[in-house]
Amino acid sequence: MKVVAPVESHDDHFFWAGAKEGRLLIQRCSSCGTLRHPPAPMCGACLSTDWDAQEASGRGTVYSWILSKHPTREDAEPRVVALIELEEGTRLVSNLVDTEPAAIENDMAVEVCFVEANDGQVVLPQFRPAGAAGGGATR
Numbered sequence: 001m002k003v004v005a006p007v008e009s010h011d012d013h014f015f016w017a018g019a020k021e022g023r024l025l026i027q028r029c030s031s032c033g034t035l036r037h038p039p040a041p042m043c044g045a046c047l048s049t050d051w052d053a054q055e056a057s058g059r060g061t062v063y064s065w066i067l068s069k070h071p072t073r074e075d076a077e078p079r080v081v082a083l084i085e086l087e088e089g090t091r092l093v094s095n096l097v098d099t100e101p102a103a104i105e106n107d108m109a110v111e112v113c114f115v116e117a118n119d120g121q122v123v124l125p126q127f128r129p130a131g132a133a134g135g136g137a138t139r
Helices: 013-022
Strands: 025-029 051-055 059-068 079-086 091-098 109-117 122-129
Touching: 013 025, 013 051, 013 122, 059 091
Parallel strands: 091 122
Antiparallel strands: 025 051, 059 079, 059 109, 079 091, 109 122
């Protein structure tokens, strides 16, 4: 699979490094413990600039989703873009894989999986229905 590679910054480098290791990392304020995604330089709750990363369980539910089709490429397969609410309480946008759109429902239990793209140069955290073949947070 070919994708546009993410442009890493100081604030999100840890996220992409974690994905390459098969770990879903969420930024956490070191002062008040608030989790935030996407990563940001300052905590919205207490305004601290001190942070670390917490490994997420990788489990969550579909909060909302859409079926996305490229507007100009007729050969492009549609993909499911989902807003995932993690068990830890934060949300992130990702793709939902290993399921048919007709089977997707809000509040559906999902788990992270890691998909290699660009000949292994990029690793993307994606989600699939909980208990799907291959189980767990693996590539």
